[in-house]
Amino acid sequence: MSSPRQTPQHPAPPATLARLPAFAAAAYGDLEALADGEVRWTFARLDVEIAAAARAAVALGVRPGDRVALWAPNSRQWITAALGAVGVGAVLVPVNTRYKPAEAADVIRRSGARVLFTERGFLGTDYVEALHGSGEDLGALAATVVLRDAGAGTPPDGVPVHSSGHSSAQSSVHSWEAYLRAGERVPERERLARLAAVRPTDLSDILYTSGTTGRSKGVMTTHGQSVRLYDSWSRLVTLRPGDRYLLVNPFFHTFGYKAGVLACLLRGVTMLPEAVYDTDRILHRMAAERVSCLMGPPTVFHGLLEHPGRATHDLSALRLAGTGAAAVPTALVERIRGELGAPDVFTAYGLTESGGVVSVCPTDADAPTLAHTVGLPLPDTEVRITDPLGRVLPAGEPGEVQVRGYHVTTGYLDDPASTAEAVLADGWLRTGDIGVLDARGYLAITDRLKDMYVVGGFNAYPAEVENVLLTHPAITDAAVVGAPDERLGEVGVAFVVTTEPVTAAHLTAWTRERLANFKVPRRFTTVAELPRNAGGKLQKAPLRRAAREEREERS
Structure with missing residues (x-):
């Protein structure tokens, strides 16, 4: 059992995310901050690497308030690129790595991002070529920095890329190494001045919702909000110096970035990023x-x-x-x-x-x-x-x-x-x-609210039915959606993942013993897995389509 007296005392958090790397270096200096492949950095070394990325952002022309997009999997480069840019007043715009070029371009354009950090060759995809050759409008995008290149190789640094879309800005492509080298000519005093100018009320990031109910929306958050929230969260979940945290949640997701990277820096926890x-x-x-x-x-x-x-x-x-x-x-x-x-x-x-x-x-x-x-x-x-x-x-x-x-x-x-x-x-x-x-x-x-359906005039809540299904010994995952029905208006349709064959007749009888009749799904479909987004959130839209199509085939 945990208790307040067992909770270690932590130093007061910094006022902004811009000050977070130096805070972590001062508080936890020689502890291991990151293990990524053969690379192992202490918190002191991580602060140095992030400072180099911050100077590189200045050299590239990133100004306070500029939006920088990051379309890449979890890695140490993601961490240093993000916190380096945020450390000189930029606003981070993470982009879902599962997005297609049109979806990524939509976020880049609507956010007004001037710089994009991305990769070549992740899971066989050249994100640079996919985006710039997509014909999509990239808005104000002026530069692309390739964090890691497992593909054919980045073009010579600074070479313009002519998008086949309608972008008014000409975008150039830079390797991560060249990006950092350019930052070497930026005086440290300039970086520190930019860092000091960042205020708790300044925007730190814009995270786009998953768009399950329509077009995604850019959620704005400030430095002060994130620092205070994850200082509180990390204390409540008992993170402590010396912990070793496997970061499997994607950094483009709120939880992956903030309950992962930011919380580790606040509490002296070793980050172990996983790309897939x-x-x-x-x-x-x-x-x-x-x-x-x-x-x-x-x-x-x-x-x-x-x-x-x-x-x-x-x-x-x-x-x-x-x-x-x-x-x-x-x-x-x-x-x-x-x-x-x-x-x-x-x-x-x-x-x-x-x-x-x-x-x-x-x-x-x-x-x-x-x-x-x-x-x-x-x-x-x-x-x-x-x-x-x-x-x-x-x-x-x-x-x-x-x-x-x-x-x-x-x-x-x-x-x-x-x-x-x-x-x-x-x-x-x-x-x-x-x-x-x-x-x-x-x-x-x-x-x-949007998942509720009405069976013969009675409100049915899928999660209640799902909770009951998950108590069945053969069911490891379950999702219930409403589907049109001529007699009742809507009925429940259940999709289940099982460890052994189970008949629909058995599940119908089993749920009738535990639920009111109107809540019992009218159809059961066994699937290998349920559709979830990269953050683990269940995606019910494809299940609703499948339920409707199945009904149409039956009629």
Whole structure:
């Protein structure tokens, strides 16, 4: 059991992310900050590398407030490029590595990014060629820096690239090495002056939502918000100096970047970045690097637990495991503690518009509490549950989760209408999630407003059905969506991942014993895996399409 007296004292955090590398160097200097392949840096060395990247940004012409996009997988270059640019007042715009060129170009153009950091050859893709040859409008993009090149080689540094799109700016391509060399002529005093000019209220990043309900929106966050939030979060989840944190969550995602990179710098934790999640590799690296912290969606932990070679790897260093989703089975929490040997387990809830975190369930909570709630709101964070008319509901009543606090976004970039819809005039953020607060103040997320469907006049919430399905011994993952029905208007359709064959008739009978009849899915489909985005979030749109198409084939 953890307690306040066991929590080590940490130095007061810096005022801005620009000051974070130097803060970490001063606080944790000789501790290992990063292990990436053969490269191992202390916090003191990491500060030096980030300072070099900051001078390079100045040499390239990056000005305070300029947007710099980063379209690349997890690596030490990602970390140094991002924090170097942010350290001289630039605004970071991470781009999803799964995006197609048109999607990436849309974010680059709408954010106004003037510089792009990317790669050549990641998973066989030349991101530079894919983007500049896509015919897409790249807006104000003026320079591209290739962090790593596993392809045919970067063109001579500074050579213009003529996009076949409609960009008004001519973009040049630079290798990472040449980018850093150019920074050598920038005086250190100029970098320090730029660093000192960054204020807590300045924008630090614009993270684009996944766009599951339409066009993605750019969520704006300030330096002060991120520092304060992840100082609080890292304390609550018990990160501490000397921990070794396997960073499998992608850095382009709020959680990967902020609960990963920023939290490690704040707490003196070693970063072990992983570019691609592969269970075989993860098991090997967890044993070889004595990993003590692992965080990810439930599928990451299911993969480890079910891997046939797990017992041959020494995972005894693992002490902290973090996960979160609408449905986390109690059995999964128990297996993480019992079979993976991690005594400290937490669940959490957040969204990009809240800086990535709203609540955290304590690491010493019992398994049912961890599985069925996402814990207590963060300090200085308010949570309320409201009905469709905005009236606040009492404990135990489900409704929309609304959040108010210092970390709620300042708004969506260039989208005042969406900002006004999401962030109410008195500062409350409408999350679009359905939840319940219990008598203790613990929050449970039960569904998304948009996922609810109506069966014969009765509201059905998929997450409730999914939670029941996940208690079946043969089901490891489940998703339920609503599909049109001539008689009832809508019915539930379940997609399940199983460890052994299970018939639809059996599952129908099994769920009828546990749910009201209108909640029982009318169809069950077994799939190899459920569609999830890079952050582990379940993507229901393709499942809805599949359910509709299946109905059409049957009719």
